[in-house]
Amino acid sequence: MNEFRPIPPLPHRVMPVFLALSLVLSLVLICAMASRADAAEPQPGNYAKRADVAAFAADAAKKTGVPLAEIQQWLDDAKYQSSIVEAMNRPAESKTWAQYRPIFITPKRIADGVVFWNKYAADLNAISQKYHVNPAIIVAIVGVETFYGQRMGNYRVIDALATLGFDYPKRGAFFRGQLMDFFTLAAKEHIDMNDALGSYAGAMGMPQFIPSSYLALAVDGDGDGKRDLWHSDADVFASVANYFAEHGWVKGGPVGFEVEVKNTAQVADYLNAARDLKPKVTVGQLRQWGIALPKDLYLPDSEKVMLFTLTGPDGVAYWVGLNNFYVITRYNHSTLYAMAVWQLSQAITAARAAVASTEAQARPAE
Known part of the structure; x- marks a missing residue:
């Protein structure tokens, strides 16, 4: 009969060695797992050596017709910019209206808008007549986007789109699509990748068109055979002007107005917020809810409108956005942006009229 004998405990001198070995083995295992994870997830940048970038390049060449060697060369040269990702994570549109408005509706931006409009009045009037879009809106868009061409961005577009397409997972698919369109655009319009500068989001030129908008809606206005x-x-x-016309702008049409909402719970499910901007309430519903509308506007009950809030210095205000307001949101999907463009256009129009009146009064009588 075998006698059961318990395993004697390890000598006290052996215990520290045993624990040290266990710790070393654990660290080795953790490092191995980390290395495996690093191998599975590419590090930011280094686009010349990444399998996901190579796969994209092959797909882009097939879909755009641009030679693979050219696309690969552009991507190999693209640089990851951490500041772009940081900027994407703190957009101006995350502010309240009280914070956002003072950025764009300033005395200098209004005064410079008057000067800009007067300088290009002949061109603006001709284009306004052709596309049926108010000159004030064209001026205000350029004023909000790039301060009338003074701030068009300092990032190479290829760097911005590569950074966001491959190293910004939240919207990577969208920006890879824009990058593909940029390849097509560069080939079509003979754009030098090194010279093409834009915003941190890859928007280009004085009006800050993204590549898909540039391809679809940019116009050769001076007839030189190139859209620059x-x-x-x-x-x-x-x-x-073409961008606005294609999205349904009505020249001289109303844009929006503030309303008083007494029963806020009643309208809560119909509010437009964030990127949910499609009109979903009718004028008839507003009337049924007892919301007073401007008496000088013809608004049929069947017309769908936007209903949204803006938080200003005095609290929350309710606004109704009509067709033209919705069209401005097609340029940038934000009620804050659309309101800034509209109010800047109004301020520039008023200031320009005041300047013209002052100049007329200062002229000697004939």
């Missing part, structure tokens, strides 16, 4: 949104004022004005 960096250097041709005529191309810029015609392109902005």
Whole structure:
């Protein structure tokens, strides 16, 4: 009969050695797992050596018709920019209206808008008549986007789109699509990748068109056979006007108005917020809810409108956005942006009229 004998405990001198070995083995295992994870997830940048970038390049060459060698060369040269990702994570549109408005509705931006409009009045009037888009809106778009061409961005577009397409997972698919369109655009318009500068989001030129908008909606306004949104004022004005016309702008039409909402719970499910901007409430519903509408506007009950809030210095205000307001949101999907463009256009129009009146009064009588 075998006698059961318990395993004697390890000598006290052996215990520290045993624990040290266990710790070493654990660290080795953790490092191995980390290395495996690193291998599975590419590090930011280093686009010349990444399998996901190579696969994209092959797909882009097939879909765009641009030679693979050219696409690969552009991507190999692209540089990851951490500041772009940081900027994407703190957009101006995350602010309240009280914070956002003072960025764009300033005395200098209004005064410079008057000067800009007067300088290009002949071109703006001709384009306005052709596309049926108010000159004030064209001027305000350029004023909000790039301060009338003074701030068109300092990032290489290829760097911005590569950074966001391959190293910004939240919207990577969208920016890879824009990158593919940029290859097509560069080949079509003979754009030098090294010279093409834009915003941190890859928007280009005075009106800040993203590549898909540039391809689809930019116009050769000066007839030189090229659509140049960096250097041709005529191309810029015609392109902005065409953008608005294609999205249904009605020249001289109303844009929006503030309303008083007494029963806020009643309208809560119908509010437009964030990127949910499609009109979903009718004028008839507003009337049924007892919301007073401007008496000088013809608004049929069946017309769908936007209903949204803006938080200003005095609290929350309710606004109704009509067709033209919705069209402005097609340029940038934000009620804050659309309101800034509209109010800047109104301020520039009023200031320009005041300047014209002052100049007329100062002229000697004939």
